Amino acid sequence: MDAHFSGRLGTMPDASPLSLALDAIRASGRSLVNLSDSNPSKHGLVPPGVLDALSDVRSLSYEPDPRGLIRARDALAARLLCNPERLFLSASSSEAYAWAFKLCCDPGDCVLVPRPGYPLFDWLAGLEAVRCVPYSLYYTHPYGWRIDMDELTALAAKHRPKALVVINPNNPTGSYLAQDEYHAIPQLCASFGMSLVSDEVFLPYWLDAGGPGQSMGNQDSCLTLTLDGLSKRMCLPQLKLGWTRLSGPDDLVAEAARRLELIADTYLSVGAPVMNALPTLLATADSFTDGVRRRLAQNLQTLHRLVGGPDSAFRVLRCDGGWTALLQCPHIMSDEELVLAIAKHAGVSVQPGYFFDMDRDGFVAVSLILEPTAFAQAASAMVDALKQMLQAV
Numbered sequence: 301m302d303a304h305f306s307g308r309l310g311t312m313p314d315a316s317p318l319s320l321a322l323d324a325i326r327a328s329g330r331s332l333v334n335l336s337d338s339n340p341s342k343h344g345l346v347p348p349g350v351l352d353a354l355s356d357v358r359s360l361s362y363e364p365d366p367r368g369l370i371r372a373r374d375a376l377a378a379r380l381l382c383n384p385e386r387l388f389l390s391a392s393s394s395e396a397y398a399w400a401f402k403l404c405c406d407p408g409d410c411v412l413v414p415r416p417g418y419p420l421f422d423w424l425a426g427l428e429a430v431r432c433v434p435y436s437l438y439y440t441h442p443y444g445w446r447i448d449m450d451e452l453t454a455l456a457a458k459h460r461p462k463a464l465v466v467i468n469p470n471n472p473t474g475s476y477l478a479q480d481e482y483h484a485i486p487q488l489c490a491s492f493g494m495s496l497v498s499d500e501v502f503l504p505y506w507l508d509a510g511g512p513g514q515s516m517g518n519q520d521s522c523l524t525l526t527l528d529g530l531s532k533r534m535c536l537p538q539l540k541l542g543w544t545r546l547s548g549p550d551d552l553v554a555e556a557a558r559r560l561e562l563i564a565d566t567y568l569s570v571g572a573p574v575m576n577a578l579p580t581l582l583a584t585a586d587s588f589t590d591g592v593r594r595r596l597a598q599n600l601q602t603l604h605r606l607v608g609g610p611d612s613a614f615r616v617l618r619c620d621g622g623w624t625a626l627l628q629c630p631h632i633m634s635d636e637e638l639v640l641a642i643a644k645h646a647g648v649s650v651q652p653g654y655f656f657d658m659d660r661d662g663f664v665a666v667s668l669i670l671e672p673t674a675f676a677q678a679a680s681a682m683v684d685a686l687k688q689m690l691q692a693v
């Protein structure tokens with residue numbers, strides 16, 4: 301059977317025991333509120349004027365451009381203060397990752413990715429026959445997350461990866477690159493001949509950081525692909541538009557652009573309606589993002605209030621930005637048991653820390669994008685259930 305198929309997918313994953321157990325709870329008639337849901341369209345987060353913006357009559361004519369329609373790239377370039385010829389539109393930032401790996405890697409090569417991190421990257425790399433080598437982020441309360449730079453340097457020397465992926469801020473840790481990391485990482489990439497892939501889909505959503513993070517898009521020490529898209533920036537994953545910005549030494553950027561153009565031309569994957577809508581959509585981007593950020597901040601504050609102060613047995617980890625908060629619980633059971641107990645006692649489903657490769661049990665991830673009243677109800681049920689579980693031990 302396996303002889304028919306590519307090994308890129310590895311062993312096909314079965315449904316996890318946890319998702320089967322959650323399905324069984326739902327099948328028994330109990331509905332579960334999904335407190336980890338990160339689909340903004342389910343939580344009333346839609347920017348104004350989207351349907352009008354999509355109805356541009358020019359979208360009925362097909363004018364293929366591998367980099368994406370120039371009027372869309374011009375509008376984006378005006379915001380990013382860059383040359384539109386350095387921008388490539390794709391159907392999503394996930395597709396932009398796939399193109400970045402096609403551009404930088406041969407089958408069997410590896411890339412460095414953060415751990416904890418979003419599990420999708422293993423698949424995105426695996427589908428390009430590329431291996432992910434994780435580098436560690438470590439947490440110190442209340443200061444937040446740091447990259448282990450010594451380990452990162454040692455991994456670069458040992459594995460000779462073709463690219464280093466940074467996620468700024470990272471999901472689920474919510475950590476932006478610290479100033480020293482921001483400067484050291486491009487230097488490290490330049491000295492090991494690695495490209496830098498900077499995922500900035502959550503960049504404007506600062507929370508405990510007190511201000512937005514800095515994009516890698518302007519640095520020029522190493523070849524850099526900065527990824528972003530409408531999915532998070534404007535809460536429009538259903539429109540399918542992402543982008544890659546190239547920066548770095550001019551000769552490398554020029555060669556990367558030639559090659560990326562060929563890759564993009566092979567797919568021509570972005571639809572005309574969304575490209576034609578982009579200039580109009582971007583006009584409301586900042587005010588829309590501000591509103592979403594205020595909702596995230598309100599929900600994070602609610603979670604802190606429910607968990608309680610420093611005497612609480614539970615702790616909300618520092619969350620500099622992004623859409624996810626991590627709650628640390630006393631280690632009284634495995635992550636799987638913890639999530640199941642929350643589902644049974646609170647009627648709420650959350651993601652376990654192991655989903656993101658946390659280095660130990662006792663963490664759950666909650667989404668901060670829910671409508672604040674719904675968030676407060678679900679988070680309160682979860683925290684009450686956790687406190688009761690702890691008392692029962």
Ligand SMILES: Cc1ncc(COP(=O)(O)O)c(C=O)c1O
Binds near residue numbers: 338392528542
């Ligand atoms: C850090 C990060 N980057 C990229 C993506 C994928 O976004 P897109 O919808 O643009 O493919 C996700 C999805 O949640 C994410 O968490």
